[in-house]
Amino acid sequence: MWLQVAVQADEAHAETLSEALMDAGALSVSIDDADAGTPDEVPQFGEPGHPAQPLWQHSRVVALFDRDVELAVALAEAAAQAGLDAVPPFTVEEVAEQDWVRLTQSQFDPIEIDPRLWIVPSWHVAPNPDAINIEMDPGLAFGTGSHPTTRLCLQWVLDNIPAGCSVLDYGCGSGILAIAAAKVGAGKVVGIDIDERALESTRDNAERNGVSIEVVHSGTPVTARYDRVIANILTNPLCVLAPAIAACVADGGKLVLSGVLEPQAEQVIAAYAPYIALKVGATHEGWVRLEGQR
Template identity: 45%
Template sequence: MPWLQLRVDTDRDHAEKIEDALLFAGAVSVTLQDNADQPILEPGLGEVPLWEQTRVTGLFDAEVDTSVTEAKAASFLCEMLPNARWEQLEDKDWEREWMTHYKPIQCGPNLWICPSWCEPPQPDAVNLLLDPGLAFGTGTHPTTFLCLQWLAQQELAGKSAIDFGCGSGILGISALLLGAERVLGTDIDPQALLASRDNAQRNGIDPERFPVYLPEQMPSEAADVMLANILAGPLVELAPKLIQLTQLGGKICLSGILSSQAEQVKNAYSEWIEFDPDGEHEGWVRLTGKRVR
């Protein structure tokens, strides 16, 4: 089905109002994008930040009358749309187009993360088949890659682990495929729990080996390995809880941390953890160590 898109370049203060105007004018979807290469790396709690220069794009059926549509959006705003332009969108199967951007990723000598629709490049390796469509965690982000690299180097046979903020389940499932006996997953997003269950089933993991819970339903049993790839702020705030859930002598792997935040996170755990040298990739840091007290 052919589509038209209406692009409007605006600023942070007007972006949401223009989004509402395009929806009022009949857009089937609206996206907001950075229009000046301005990174937003970690929003504050409860914040929904926008870029200083924002591009708002509305998707419309190709049969719409563009003049009428613009006029309807302008009537909602009580002014003309600023910097607006129409573009024809190439006719593709957009529901499947995003899949072309995911390729198998090697995270260790014997560990690959493979999109579920791809043939594993190394069939005899540990191949985690992943559908990244439901929740965050594909192995492409530096924080996830750093955690997978670390996992691939660990002796996990017979060990228990916790995947705190499990997302797609990528870390917990990798730990199980690498020999862990049981992994407990938790996430605040019910969609993430669904994705973790689906990906575990896709990889032949018995549900009893990878139970997943909302945080308030999570058992309080401590594990041999703690995996927490979230963000620096929550890692600092949750330090006492994550330590409590890590057995004495157990290992901990923390990520989602910018280089500038590493010392702050270390300080929150230094009372209990003897840290290894930091792992770093593209400005992101992985902190690992052993619980010694």
């Protein structure tokens, strides 16, 4: 049994609240229309055949927690992190494991990142067997390909990984970017994360995709230099980590960053300016991809 918590949110706060709920210990989070029926009747925004942004005014952030969670504490933490004065109205429901798995599966279809690259859940047949297909199920770590920042980084990976080059995925989450790099033809690929669950997820996903990825906890100092460094984290950690991340890029190597909202781009560019000149390479749904070369 798990606890499914549906929290009301306006459009402006739905995404930050969803991230805050993950940080507060949710195992999985989705956003749907509070005015619609059951979650499986709700459109999946940002995925093929669906609108790029939710069209509804009243969102509902649906989070799954382990039943032993201290829910009041988790919700209070999440509300504070999302900049809300109080915990918004919410409902709690107990759900059986099988029901949640069925519901989650029904919400994830294959995602086309590019005609050359698809993210395919294990319970689906690859729509294009000739493309690079990454098998990836929603799990505990961020990175199923549906988020704009992951998409921006995957599109960059497709055209910027020469055969045999070394790649560092800083903040690897599910390992999706590292796996894509390996499938595109990288040689040595390393994934770093601060979260043990992410490292485990990267290990598992690499194995199921038949690629070799070395995983390293971010507490371990990085001494090697990489031809390509990708970091899809968030503005604040990216700025704090600027000297460390920039130092991982080999001479002539390329750095790409995402997890940065358009108004934050200049802040991140300034943080990296002493090391590498970055510029906005692409934007998608309000998020930017920053690119530079040492």
